[in-house]
Amino acid sequence: MSKVTFPRMGESWRTFKMLLEDLGNEVVVPPRPSKRTLDLGVRYSPEFACFPLKILMGTYLECIEMGADTIVTTGGVGPCRAGEYAMLHQKILKDLGHNMKMIVFEPPRHYPINFIRNVWTLNKARISIGGIISHIKRAWRKLQALDSVEKLSHVTRPREINSGNTTRVYRKVLDWIDQAYTTPQIIEAEAAALENMKNIPQDPQRMVLKVGIVGEIYVLLEPASNLEIEETLGNLGVEVEKSMFLTGWTRDNTWNETTERMTVTEAATPYLPELVGGHGRDSIGNTILCAKRGFDGMIQLAPFTCIPEIVARTILPRVSSDYDIPVLTFFLDEQTGKAGMSTRLEAFTDLMRRKKLLQLRTNCLTG
Amino acid sequence: MTIKVGIPGSLLYYLYYPMWRTFFNELGVQVVTSGKTTKNILDQGTREALADACVPIKLFYGHVMDIKEQVDYLYIPRVVCLNGKTVYCPKFLGLPDMIRYSIENVPPIIDVRMDTRQGRFALVKAYLAIGKILGAPKSLVLRAYVKAVGILYRYNRLLRKGWSPVAAMNFLDNQVGGTDFDGPLKPSLKFAVLGYPYAIYDSFISVNLIDKLMKYGVKVITAENIHPTLLALQKNCNLPKRLFWTLSDRALKAAHYLFNQNKIDGVLHLTAFGCGPDSLLNRLIEMEAKKHSNIPFMTLMIDEQTGDAGMTTRLEAFVDMVRRRKEVH
Numbered sequence: 273m274s275k276v277t278f279p280r281m282g283e284s285w286r287t288f289k290m291l292l293e294d295l296g297n298e299v300v301v302p303p304r305p306s307k308r309t310l311d312l313g314v315r316y317s318p319e320f321a322c323f324p325l326k327i328l329m330g331t332y333l334e335c336i337e338m339g340a341d342t343i344v345t346t347g348g349v350g351p352c353r354a355g356e357y358a359m360l361h362q363k364i365l366k367d368l369g370h371n372m373k374m375i376v377f378e379p380p381r382h383y384p385i386n387f388i389r390n391v392w393t394l395n396k397a398r399i400s401i402g403g404i405i406s407h408i409k410r411a412w413r414k415l416q417a418l419d420s421v422e423k424l425s426h427v428t429r430p431r432e433i434n435s436g437n438t439t440r441v442y443r444k445v446l447d448w449i450d451q452a453y454t455t456p457q458i459i460e461a462e463a464a465a466l467e468n469m470k471n472i473p474q475d476p477q478r479m480v481l482k483v484g485i486v487g488e489i490y491v492l493l494e495p496a497s498n499l500e501i502e503e504t505l506g507n508l509g510v511e512v513e514k515s516m517f518l519t520g521w522t523r524d525n526t527w528n529e530t531t532e533r534m535t536v537t538e539a540a541t542p543y544l545p546e547l548v549g550g551h552g553r554d555s556i557g558n559t560i561l562c563a564k565r566g567f568d569g570m571i572q573l574a575p576f577t578c579i580p581e582i583v584a585r586t587i588l589p590r591v592s593s594d595y596d597i598p599v600l601t602f603f604l605d606e607q608t609g610k611a612g613m614s615t616r617l618e619a620f621t622d623l624m625r626r627k628k629l630l631q632l633r634t635n636c637l638t639g
Numbered sequence: 640m641t642i643k644v645g646i647p648g649s650l651l652y653y654l655y656y657p658m659w660r661t662f663f664n665e666l667g668v669q670v671v672t673s674g675k676t677t678k679n680i681l682d683q684g685t686r687e688a689l690a691d692a693c694v695p696i697k698l699f700y701g702h703v704m705d706i707k708e709q710v711d712y713l714y715i716p717r718v719v720c721l722n723g724k725t726v727y728c729p730k731f732l733g734l735p736d737m738i739r740y741s742i743e744n745v746p747p748i749i750d751v752r753m754d755t756r757q758g759r760f761a762l763v764k765a766y767l768a769i770g771k772i773l774g775a776p777k778s779l780v781l782r783a784y785v786k787a788v789g790i791l792y793r794y795n796r797l798l799r800k801g802w803s804p805v806a807a808m809n810f811l812d813n814q815v816g817g818t819d820f821d822g823p824l825k826p827s828l829k830f831a832v833l834g835y836p837y838a839i840y841d842s843f844i845s846v847n848l849i850d851k852l853m854k855y856g857v858k859v860i861t862a863e864n865i866h867p868t869l870l871a872l873q874k875n876c877n878l879p880k881r882l883f884w885t886l887s888d889r890a891l892k893a894a895h896y897l898f899n900q901n902k903i904d905g906v907l908h909l910t911a912f913g914c915g916p917d918s919l920l921n922r923l924i925e926m927e928a929k930k931h932s933n934i935p936f937m938t939l940m941i942d943e944q945t946g947d948a949g950m951t952t953r954l955e956a957f958v959d960m961v962r963r964r965k966e967v968h
Contacts, residue, residue: 352729359880577918
């Protein structure tokens with residue numbers, strides 16, 4: 273029987289594992305990207321391919337060692353390079369002597385037949401259509417539960433009294449959600465998890481800065497690729513809001529989501545009216561929306577040589593000065609070190625804190 | 640006073656300048672271009688552009704810096720798609736915005752969107768929009784457009800005959816002069832030079848690659864010299880998905896065609912440091928080259944620090960190797 277694997281993106285693997293197993297597949301869970309993953313990935317990927325391609329290359333090679341022979345991944349219609357990566361991965365793996373079966377999900381709106389065919393291939397247990405839909409719904413609910421717990425962890429971490437508490441509780445509650453199977457169980461696990469997180473001793477008096485994180489989706493969602501930036505920031509007393517979650521992102525692409533009385537696209541249009549692929553336009557739009565909501569600063573994460581984010585990065589300084597919001601950009605690659613990143617984050621946090629204190633003082637004086 | 644429109648001499652300049660100049664001249668608008676790349680232009684571009692951008696983008700910045708003081712408008716169209724299938728690199732799509740928001744005191748930018756996927760007359764509409772910005776009457780714009788398309792056709796025909804863009808532009812200007820790539824010596828070898836027009840034909844940034852090869856007695860073929868129909872016949876080059884970007888797609892098809900035709904002695908791929916699409920393209924050409932072990936293949940990477948000596952050494956070694964190999968066989 274074929275063994276299926278898929279790209280790892282944060283904690284979402286728990287959901288995909290459940291969904292694929294429900295459909296009757298044997299799943300190889302992709303391991304957390306490590307130094308070895310990167311080494312493998314860098315060795316066999318083109319030098320200037322972006323960081324996600326290299327990590328995924330390494331992950332696939334590790335999964336192959338663990339016995340995987342089928343890869344489920346996503347495609348795309350451009351102009352971002354990521355849409356071609358499934359094809360390139362397959363070619364490189366073939367060149368290395370691994371004949372992998374690739375199941376590539378293209379956007380269903382453009383390729384409905386491809387979607388149905390892929391689902392059918394993966395449906396080894398030959399479940400009815402209604403069954404598949406209910407499985408997907410349940411998986412979706414789990415994904416939402418995972419995302420909401422993660423969001424809460426970003427709020428509690430900067431306020432916790434005993435440092436490291438949030439991370440410990442977060443790890444524990446993730447397992448609860450992981451073990452939940454039916455929808456009521458997932459809802460119960462989620463409620464219990466949120467309750468546990470809220471019960472972490474917190475200091476409500478602490479001055480907490482609020483920072484939004486924008487950028488390319490993979491480095492945003494996979495902590496191993498962004499060197500756990502949310503945790504580092506949380507420990508520095510910064511509440512983080514990621515602009516993208518797997519559940520949120522899919523929604524943005526499906527309906528016209530309206531928050532702040534304008535969509536991300538509408539916010540970005542004066543600066544970048546064209547879709548440049550990837551999340552370049554979202555980075556600009558979200559920066560503007562966050563500035564309007566009174567955030568203290570923004571951090572842009574992008575893989576080295578990422579084309580859409582380079583376009584966004586070129587325009588962001590102007591957005592930053594127009595909306596008076598500091599923006600710090602990290603171009604991440606296999607050479608990025610955690611110490612260097614921490615230093616820059618500490619300096620950035622200090623500047624934001626100083627600015628905020630100054631503002632508070634002027635407000636007090638002028639009344 | 641006539642209006643002056645500036646066309647920076649980089650990126651799409653090498654493919655569409657004759658057409659654009661004809662169009663603007665017919666409207667009674669003076670065209671100012673930055674001409675050949677110089678050390679000064681490159682330095683200015685490197686200073687202005689984002690450090691992570693690729694060299695061609697930095698060069699474009701330099702060309703903009705060079706002419707922005709002398710013109711009333713900058714012509715930087717947002718060229719999205721011209722063949723109904725493939726788009727241009729995301730940096731091209733965001734180019735007008737990048738220039739507008741990161742260079743101080745830029746003149747107004749004519750950034751009409753050109754996307755043939757929007758309908759059959761999308762291009763005509765785009766040019767009408769340009770005419771409107773410049774205040775030209777509709778009939779005049781249409782006449783200018785027709786003439787410009789004619790010039791583009793002639794220009795492309797010259798390129799297909801093996802002319803270099805500079806020679807072809809010169810010929811269209813003066814109706815005289817111009818040689819093809821053959822050069823003075825009788826060429827003994829035939830190389831394909833693949834890559835993007837704005838890198839290959841920019842003699843400064845490519846460190847005179849084509850002239851050097853001609854001096855060594857090598858005939859050069861580029862993707863622009865091959866008839867589009869022949870390239871279209873390559874379909875998707877045995878890939879499950881075509882490359883998204885027009886120029887990369889063209890280069891890959893050219894590689895596929897030339898390798899399979901088996902009439903060339905070597906293939907060079909010229910790529911810029913940090914070029915996004917090239918990270919895929921280069922690997923795909925390399926894989927194609929692996930299948931044809933009788934045709935040597937080399938990748939040359941350029942950046943703002945590329946020196947003449949290093950390039951010359953590598954080229955000489957490559958040419959010598961190919962020549963020797965040919966004599967042995």
